[in-house]
Amino acid sequence: MESIEKNIDKYIDYLKYEKKLSNNTISSYYENLKKFYSHFEKKNILNLNADEIRDFLYDEGIVARTRAHYLTVLNSFYNYMISIEYVKTNPCETIKLPKLEKKLPSFLTIEEVDRLLNINPVKIYDYRNIAMMETLYATGIRVSELCNMKISDIDFNECTIKIFGKGSKERIVPMNDSTYNALKNYIDNYRPFLLKTKVSDYVFINNFGNVISRVGFFKILKKLCKDAGINKDVSPHTLRHSFATHLLNNGANLRVIQHLLGHSNITTTQIYSHLSNESLKEDYKMHPRD
Incomplete structure (x- = not known):
């Protein structure tokens, strides 16, 4: 054996x-x-x-x-x-663990997102940061998908981005005007300065001319949240949660959100209906008889 x-x-x-x-x-x-x-x-x-x-x-x-x-x-x-016939039984089959309490993912309010995206560009990398944040919030993609995005994945004529998700599953997500403008401006006018003498098809480049990492993105996000006065514990996934929650609150179909997020199972997407209910309860507190 x-x-x-x-x-x-x-x-x-x-x-x-x-x-x-x-x-x-x-x-x-x-x-x-x-x-x-x-x-x-x-x-x-x-x-x-x-x-x-x-x-x-x-x-x-x-x-x-x-x-x-x-x-x-x-x-x-x-x-x-x-x-592969190396064992006859699974010793874990009889092990049952207590059900975990499902934590609702945190998300930003629309006002907080506006503050986060309201970056005053001074340095070259500020234009990259604007493009990254606009793309993440406008598409709901995972941070790994953002970091792996390539120039060849963007279709500016159709205003779409080809995303390769978990298990290399491919999906197409649309771009809104803000994302289109931010990406076009960054790619055409500022990305070449970050690349310096290097050649890369990756969209988002760090200050050393290499593809930006998840850790690098997380550090940028933390600083931007601090600058925007957002005191919540924000992670890259928070923008993904915010994207889905805001879409649902504005009447988007859950199946459409499932596709945009790249969820293989709609039960994963259904957690956002709970988030929407929480938002509904908060809004209901405005009722004069509450």
Whole structure:
């Protein structure tokens, strides 16, 4: 029988080439499996029973949400091992975790978005930042999709952007006038100065002439929020949540929002209907008899 390390590598290849999961998801699964394997360094993890795995999951220091993620990863791993006939049963099948309380994602108000987008450009990179923020809020794409966006993905004639989402799934999202103008201005007039002597098809370039990273974007967003006086805990996903919530509040169809966000399952998109209800309750407080 092959070593556990080789089996894990085969499983990771399966996730990448057959399941076509995103690199971030695969990396997360791999890290979880490495920690799990290290925990049982003196045992063969293919021979573990449910009690041993349960003890690991409830080990001190593992919070409920991480516990649930571990169980998802381990279920997937053991089911794969069954499919290639390395084990006969999945020891995780009988392990049930308490249901996690679903947290509604935070979002910005329209007034907060306006403040965030109201950047007074002074430096060359300010025009890039304007284009990034306009694009993220106007399209609802993920920050990884924003960073991976290429010049060839933008169709200025049709006012659309081709997005490659999780598992390399392709979708087309429209651009509004603000995004069109911000992108065109940045690409034509300022991006060449950021590239310097380098050549790249990536749209968003950092100050060293390389493609901007997720971490780099996060730092920019944090600074812009501070400058705009936004005191909420804002992440790149907050703009995605804001995009979907504002669309829904203005009457957009949930199926359309599902497509724009690149959700494979509409149940993932339905959380925004809860956000919309929360917004409705806040607005209702304005009733004179409340």
